[in-house]
Amino acid sequence: MFDEIQFDRIKRLPKYVFAEVNELKMARRRAGADVIDFSMGNPDGDTPEHIRQKLIESAQKTKTHGYSASKGIPKLRQAICDWYKRRYDVDLDPETEAVATMGSKEGYAHLAYAITNPGDVVVVPDPTYPIHSYAFILAGGNVQKMELPFDEDYKVDEDLFFERLETAFHVSFPKPKYVVVNFPHNPTTATVTPEFYTRIVEMAKRERFYIISDIAYGDLTFDGYKTPSILSVPGAKDVAVESFTLSKSYNMAGWRVGFFVGNAKLIGALQKIKSWLDYGMFTPIQVAATIALNGDQTCVQEITDKYDHRQDVLLEAFNRSGWPVRRNQSSMFVWARIPECARHLGSLEFSKRLLVEANVAVAPGIGFGDYGDEYVRLALIENDKRIRQAAKNIKNFLQQFDCKGSE
Numbered sequence: 030m031f032d033e034i035q036f037d038r039i040k041r042l043p044k045y046v047f048a049e050v051n052e053l054k055m056a057r058r059r060a061g062a063d064v065i066d067f068s069m070g071n072p073d074g075d076t077p078e079h080i081r082q083k084l085i086e087s088a089q090k091t092k093t094h095g096y097s098a099s100k101g102i103p104k105l106r107q108a109i110c111d112w113y114k115r116r117y118d119v120d121l122d123p124e125t126e127a128v129a130t131m132g133s134k135e136g137y138a139h140l141a142y143a144i145t146n147p148g149d150v151v152v153v154p155d156p157t158y159p160i161h162s163y164a165f166i167l168a169g170g171n172v173q174k175m176e177l178p179f180d181e182d183y184k185v186d187e188d189l190f191f192e193r194l195e196t197a198f199h200v201s202f203p204k205p206k207y208v209v210v211n212f213p214h215n216p217t218t219a220t221v222t223p224e225f226y227t228r229i230v231e232m233a234k235r236e237r238f239y240i241i242s243d244i245a246y247g248d249l250t251f252d253g254y255k256t257p258s259i260l261s262v263p264g265a266k267d268v269a270v271e272s273f274t275l276s277k278s279y280n281m282a283g284w285r286v287g288f289f290v291g292n293a294k295l296i297g298a299l300q301k302i303k304s305w306l307d308y309g310m311f312t313p314i315q316v317a318a319t320i321a322l323n324g325d326q327t328c329v330q331e332i333t334d335k336y337d338h339r340q341d342v343l344l345e346a347f348n349r350s351g352w353p354v355r356r357n358q359s360s361m362f363v364w365a366r367i368p369e370c371a372r373h374l375g376s377l378e379f380s381k382r383l384l385v386e387a388n389v390a391v392a393p394g395i396g397f398g399d400y401g402d403e404y405v406r407l408a409l410i411e412n413d414k415r416i417r418q419a420a421k422n423i424k425n426f427l428q429q430f431d432c433k434g435s436e
């Protein structure tokens with residue numbers, strides 16, 4: 030009915046490939062299969078006890094039950110700024126340079142909505158966490174892609190990155206207004222050095238664009254690697270905002286707490302649009318989030334250690350099963366290049382076959398962009414025993430391909 034009534038905005042969204050794998054996964058489960066699920070970055074651990082207790086305590090105080098503050102209660106915004114000061118020695122004004130969001134995903138959607146004029150161009154490295162590009166596409170903008178260059182140890186080739194970024198600026202019309210960067214990177218786990226940010230801030234000032242940096246996995250680092258922040262670069266606040274989330278560091282994915290800090294013009298735009306759209310997170314969640322950021326950080330190290338250990342278990346088991354994968358320095362993922370003998374299938378077909386024939390669910394790389402199609406992403410959310418079981422299933426699965434002699 031009413032065929033003339035069409036939803037153009039929604040039409041700009043392609044079919045969600047993850048939904049396809051997800052439907053298949055549910056169907057397998059309904060049929061009784063024990064699917065080992067690495068497909069989504071949804072932490073399997075509990076939110077630490079002291080954070081849960083604070084939520085309960087605050088929820089019992091009935092004064093916390095009304096509408097809250099859309100940009101975040103003052104104590105949470107102060108805790109966010111203190112966290113940056115402790116960690117990166119960056120000074121931020123909680124009134125004008127910080128905003129709490131309902132998970133950082135909501136922040137991306139609404140920031141892009143607030144700052145994108147029709148036809149504005151954003152540069153987003155490919156592959157990417159989908160909201161980094163689709164937030165802008167939904168807002169009426171266009172994405173100039175560039176392939177993210179990284180080596181076999183998941184380190185960004187920074188010279189090549191800037192070569193490609195310069196090219197993206199030369200080929201794009203109109204000139205890009207925004208660049209989104211995300212290191213440690215989802216899905217590739219790739220990392221950068223602090224100099225990377227010095228260079229991009231310098232380029233932003235020269236070419237006149239804003240940078241949006243996402244450090245969602247900033248806490249989850251191994252082997253001595255420490256995540257740098259763009260805001261540590263002197264003058265970065267002139268051109269950059271940065272986002273973080275409590276979802277991963279504190280196993281709080283379902284609580285929906287994240288934040289954006291930095292450039293007052295962009296933060297102001299996000300605060301303003303949110304003031305029109307929402308009344309803020311439930312206050313007890315904000316109080317508990319304040320405790321998470323201000324409190325003992327032992328839990329963060331424990332969560333990090335778990336992913337570090339699981340990565341070891343997975344790499345060892347996968348190597349034995351005929352799927353060699355190298356170690357990364359960060360995140361809760363493994364970005365695994367499909368064994369050469371099966372690469373011709375493409376990541377979606379490979380993922381579907383792996384699910385149906387080996388009961389192992391992974392995220393197909395194509396879901397993160399065209400340049401992801403030789404890879405799949407595995408989230409380290411299954412325990413050691415199930416990781417090893419998955420590797421056994423995969424070994425049998427790979428036997429149908431002629432993998433001998435391939436890397």
Ligand SMILES: Cc1ncc(COP(=O)(O)O)c(C=O)c1O
Binds near residue numbers: 132134211245286
């Ligand atoms: C790179 C990156 N940024 C942001 C998010 C969104 O996190 P949340 O909305 O839970 O804060 C995710 C979630 O997986 C992510 O991978």
